[in-house]
Amino acid sequence: MRAHEAGILHADGYGTAPQWLPYPEDVTELMPELWAGNVRRSRSGEITVAGLPVTEIAREFGTAAYVMDEGDFRARARAFRDDFTAPFAALAGADVYYAGKAFLCTAVARWIKEEGLFLDTCSGGELAVAQRVDFPPERVALHGNNKSREEIHRALSWGIGRIVVDSFAEIDRVAQIATELGVVAPVMVRVTVGVEAHTHEFIATAHEDQKFGFSLAGGQAREAVDAIVAKGDRLHLLGLHSHIGSQIFDTSGFEIAARRLIALHTEVADEHGIAMPEMDLGGGYGIAYTSENTPLTAEELGFQMAELVERELKEFTDGHPEAPLPRISIEPGRAIAGPSTFTLYEIGTIKDVTIGPEEEIRTYVSVDGGMSDNVRTALYGADYSCALASRDSTADPRLVRIVGRHCESGDIVVMDEYLPEDVTVGDLVAVPATGAYCRSLASQYNHTPRPPVIAVRDGVARPIVRRESIEDILALDVDDPAENQEAR
Structure with missing residues (x-):
């Protein structure tokens, strides 16, 4: 058990990948079991959902955004319905x-x-x-x-x-x-x-x-x-x-x-x-x-x-x-909703930090979301994967930590994952399997509006939960200046 008086994130060996995370032969390859059924990489290297490129989703709806494969969600629901109906028919x-x-x-x-x-x-x-x-x-x-x-x-x-x-x-x-x-x-x-x-x-x-x-x-x-x-x-x-x-x-x-x-x-x-x-x-x-x-x-x-x-x-x-x-x-719940959705982010900053007595380098990749849209990493120590979403790359793999934009050191989305070495500001990254509990547990921490949920079906995207706005957040405040003046 690694330990450090300043906390687990400072312990020796934390600049290296965990044992379960393999070094990828192709850092852009998508593991099918992590992604919705209609998620692919196009010939240009861009991730698509039911044929729709993520760059088009980002252009129309912005980031951060939960992107749901409606066909995948429905297929998983039907699978549970059918695959439990048949074997229980004899009971x-x-x-x-x-x-x-x-x-x-x-x-x-x-x-x-x-x-x-x-x-x-x-x-x-x-x-x-x-x-x-x-x-x-x-x-x-x-x-x-x-x-x-x-x-x-x-x-x-x-x-x-x-x-x-x-x-x-x-x-x-x-x-x-x-x-x-x-x-x-x-x-x-x-x-x-x-x-x-x-x-x-x-x-x-x-x-x-x-x-x-x-x-x-x-x-x-x-x-x-x-x-x-x-x-x-x-x-x-x-x-x-x-x-x-x-x-x-x-x-x-x-x-x-x-x-x-x-x-x-x-x-x-x-x-x-x-x-x-x-x-x-x-x-x-x-x-x-x-x-x-x-x-x-x-x-x-x-x-x-x-x-x-x-x-x-x-x-x-x-x-x-x-x-x-x-x-x-x-x-x-999770088994139906979870794999159907990924969260799409844009990279805002990239920072290398020297850590530990071995002076290992940790690469922090900051995105335009974080613990307000996925608190599970901070809450449960949950592990997630991620992938470069907006383009192809032939660069070597680079171990990174995906972090959010919030004023918390524990604002981590993906603890450890490989991205191409040439990943840069403005690239889009996608974190799979965020359909369960991420939006349900989402908050307005730091007065950050919650992302939309964008459903994609047959190449057409539409919001099924719209993006929250600053006006939505402020609308809950009760502070009438005239009443305050009278109270004085």
């Missing part, structure tokens, strides 16, 4: 909920609706997006560990398909609002199954010491089920829900989660005589951010998940041969 079927927290806007909600997926939301704002596009409410879920009365009221008034309850207080709250509205609320119980997902601690969500759900080991999950059954006149218990984390590359954790959920499912059937009709295993499927990552395909996931669910359900079916099997749900 009770499967539903795919797109996790809107990854990235949501009205255009994306409309695409999800058109492709036949369900939608998972976790706030009143995300619900409002679904309502604006007339998303079928029975295909929408509401998540969250601290839902407000207003959000629950809005969801139940609309006829939402499920509310995933997260606390005993919320069980009472949902039942009370359902009584006020004269409806029966469809609910699932968020169960903390005690599975340690192999991921960053901030995005591992099924271990015991965290804010989500009812503990299975502590008996809270069973108590929550009992509390809901006792309110059966206002709450309809759909089933159990778990989510073990994010950026997961194998299905072993899901197998343990399914085993533990099915054990509780069986216990409820035995003691309450209720065969809950649904079970949600969450999402968290990983994507490739760099050459180090090797994610499973939707087809591989569908087959493996169906196999493990069928295996774990055997004890339930043996003991309850007449009971219907639960319909399985999953919640991919």
Whole structure:
């Protein structure tokens, strides 16, 4: 473990590439697994999206900009829909909920609706997006560990398909609002199954010491089920829900989660005589951010998940041969949105810095964005790749660090990557796999307007989220000079 009293960025060896980053034979070659399906290099060396050169996108819409391959997004959504439908057909079927927290806007909600997926939301704002596009409410879920009365009221008034309850207080709250509205609320119980997902601690969500759900080991999950059954006149218990984390590359954790959920499912059937009709295993499927990552395909996931669910359900079916099997749900977000989008930047400055006792040279390449449009590197230590986007180059590779324009030393977009040695001010660079969480977590730090989201389809680009302006930011300020003068 390298360490330095001034911080990790100053430790010995940090002027060299990490072990997982290979020295490229061709520094301009694009790794297909990192990019959307319709991203290519043209003969001139420029990156194109569905045939449209990035220089044209930059000229019309400016930089920084999120550039989304609409065809790729839709294809990934369809792949999850189809590749889970087929293997689960022999069981009770499967539903795919797109996790809107990854990235949501009205255009994306409309695409999800058109492709036949369900939608998972976790706030009143995300619900409002679904309502604006007339998303079928029975295909929408509401998540969250601290839902407000207003959000629950809005969801139940609309006829939402499920509310995933997260606390005993919320069980009472949902039942009370359902009584006020004269409806029966469809609910699932968020169960903390005690599975340690192999991921960053901030995005591992099924271990015991965290804010989500009812503990299975502590008996809270069973108590929550009992509390809901006792309110059966206002709450309809759909089933159990778990989510073990994010950026997961194998299905072993899901197998343990399914085993533990099915054990509780069986216990409820035995003691309450209720065969809950649904079970949600969450999402968290990983994507490739760099050459180090090797994610499973939707087809591989569908087959493996169906196999493990069928295996774990055997004890339930043996003991309850007449009971219907639960319909399985999953919640991919990153796996659909993430690879569909890259962020396009323009280089503003390039600076060589001498570091460490070996006097290694670090090359800092500053772009016109940064942690305001991609905070994941600073927040999680996430790794990203990048590529020269606006032209060809035959220059040798040069190890660089892509940094942003913000007043923070931790404002890093790409920790380590190779670009051509002749990279220069004014060049465009593209950072792939930024479709999930980057826009959702974007901020106005340093009063920097958030970038637009530009969707490209069949060679035509259009904004689906417009660029924020300084006027948008200032419009939120409340400071009337006349009122201030009177106050004095």
